[in-house]
Amino acid sequence: MASSAENLPRSKGISYQELLRGDLVPPPAMLTLENPYISPLTSVPVARYTDPAFHELEMQKLWPRVWQMACREEEIPGVGDYILYEIGRFSILVVRTSQGIKAHHNVCRHRGRRLKDFDGHAANFICPFHGFSWNLDGSCRSVTSAWDFPHVEGDEFALTPVQADSWGGWVFINMDMNAGPLADFLADLTAQFDYWQPADRYIQAHVGKIMKCNWKACQEAFMEALHVSTTHPQLLAGIGDENTQYDAWGNVSRAITANATPSPHIRWDPTEQDLLEAVSMRDLDGPELAKLPAGITARGAMAAGIRESAQELMGDDVTLSDAELSDSIYYTQFPNFHPWGGMNRIVYRFRPWQNRPDRSLMECYFMSPFEGERPAPAPLHLLDEDDPWTDAPELGMLAKVFTQDTFNLPQVQKGLEAAQFEEVVFANYQETKIRHFHDLLSQWTDKN
Amino acid sequence: MTRLRHAINGAMYTVLPDGLVKVENNGLVGVFDRDGKHHSGDLTYADPHMLVWLAGPQLSDDIESGRKHRG
Numbered sequence: 001m002a003s004s005a006e007n008l009p010r011s012k013g014i015s016y017q018e019l020l021r022g023d024l025v026p027p028p029a030m031l032t033l034e035n036p037y038i039s040p041l042t043s044v045p046v047a048r049y050t051d052p053a054f055h056e057l058e059m060q061k062l063w064p065r066v067w068q069m070a071c072r073e074e075e076i077p078g079v080g081d082y083i084l085y086e087i088g089r090f091s092i093l094v095v096r097t098s099q100g101i102k103a104h105h106n107v108c109r110h111r112g113r114r115l116k117d118f119d120g121h122a123a124n125f126i127c128p129f130h131g132f133s134w135n136l137d138g139s140c141r142s143v144t145s146a147w148d149f150p151h152v153e154g155d156e157f158a159l160t161p162v163q164a165d166s167w168g169g170w171v172f173i174n175m176d177m178n179a180g181p182l183a184d185f186l187a188d189l190t191a192q193f194d195y196w197q198p199a200d201r202y203i204q205a206h207v208g209k210i211m212k213c214n215w216k217a218c219q220e221a222f223m224e225a226l227h228v229s230t231t232h233p234q235l236l237a238g239i240g241d242e243n244t245q246y247d248a249w250g251n252v253s254r255a256i257t258a259n260a261t262p263s264p265h266i267r268w269d270p271t272e273q274d275l276l277e278a279v280s281m282r283d284l285d286g287p288e289l290a291k292l293p294a295g296i297t298a299r300g301a302m303a304a305g306i307r308e309s310a311q312e313l314m315g316d317d318v319t320l321s322d323a324e325l326s327d328s329i330y331y332t333q334f335p336n337f338h339p340w341g342g343m344n345r346i347v348y349r350f351r352p353w354q355n356r357p358d359r360s361l362m363e364c365y366f367m368s369p370f371e372g373e374r375p376a377p378a379p380l381h382l383l384d385e386d387d388p389w390t391d392a393p394e395l396g397m398l399a400k401v402f403t404q405d406t407f408n409l410p411q412v413q414k415g416l417e418a419a420q421f422e423e424v425v426f427a428n429y430q431e432t433k434i435r436h437f438h439d440l441l442s443q444w445t446d447k448n
Numbered sequence: 449m450t451r452l453r454h455a456i457n458g459a460m461y462t463v464l465p466d467g468l469v470k471v472e473n474n475g476l477v478g479v480f481d482r483d484g485k486h487h488s489g490d491l492t493y494a495d496p497h498m499l500v501w502l503a504g505p506q507l508s509d510d511i512e513s514g515r516k517h518r519g
Contacts, residue, residue, distance in 0.1 A: 263455070
């Protein structure tokens, strides 16, 4: 068991901070921070991924109490626009009103029918069963045959309220009306992430896929680089997987995996040209890449290329460091929100699918900068559990990377359900984010 | 993508016209399907993720040829 950050063994590869010191355009201050996570937790029960009782515990103690991302503000641009946010058995209406964004449980206060079955636009919410209706702000609008309900007070017959608040263009909800403010819950994330102005991005792509595994098993596959050498071997020559830096603060954890640097796992010394070809995923039978000029590193060339594209879109005054342009900077805001920093467009969200412990919904957003008027957000492109990721070409080559992850995940779930041992074990350092997540999850599920 | 060398063990993976993958490593050769099942040859094990990458579901040629980002 590790007792201090200094004592944690690390990969023999170059450290991320050392790599940063060689960059031509230095990084913003938050990327030079290090805050290794120290915890005695090295394993968790298999039951966390398989047992309906643990799933129910999450449904009682986590999801109804925690702030969670529900949608983007741009998905409900006009008064009356609403989305359904569904988490397990809960269904929440998130609606734009003339007083701002509100949220309510999607349940008729009369006999309990769900008011809406899909996203849309409404002047008010009318129950399709008996016609009771509610205003967008949740107040009761009408009671059918009101003379027959003398015991129903309209003022007390509002839809069950849910807290709603926003950060960076993302709308979060919390079913616990006594929960503290969103700003407090997100404070450690926003302290670092506001720098990248997340509100000034739009949904260029939004793809979801039903995954044959528990939501935690799914998201944990995207919280470490330990799996890269085995699951994504085509990336190895140009990715600092084992020497990824991991940190945690409060409700947020972070990993930074450098690109255009060789994996410590490989036993040969790639040239800078080899590194460039690796990050470009060049087919050996494909066209040759331009030769790097002497003195130019693959990392520098990669950053320069992306910087040029970014400046075309965002203007010449955009100053982006090599690290923000080249590296994978992936945050996890407890419990299931995963925005990537720098110029990277990725945001992930993972949650249970249809209240099942063995199915989850994985979503990938591409959040892109834009110039001028905000483009319309891409609608969700939902893939069924047997649809290949390559049915979503808007994800580019990431669809093939996800295909490799999806080759594992159903087998992880099947293996866990058949396991004849009690606990899964985690690495001290490279699985920092997963250990941090489970420590927080325990705090929530242990609460009275 | 049709041909790729494994960065750790140096094995060469080549997609064949029938969609199977020929793998050459340390003088041995084997042919596998995209799920890792051995079809023929003296080499009887190949990296399943290399096989998925090369012979699993593919993107259109224009996306493949424009490959330059991971997100």
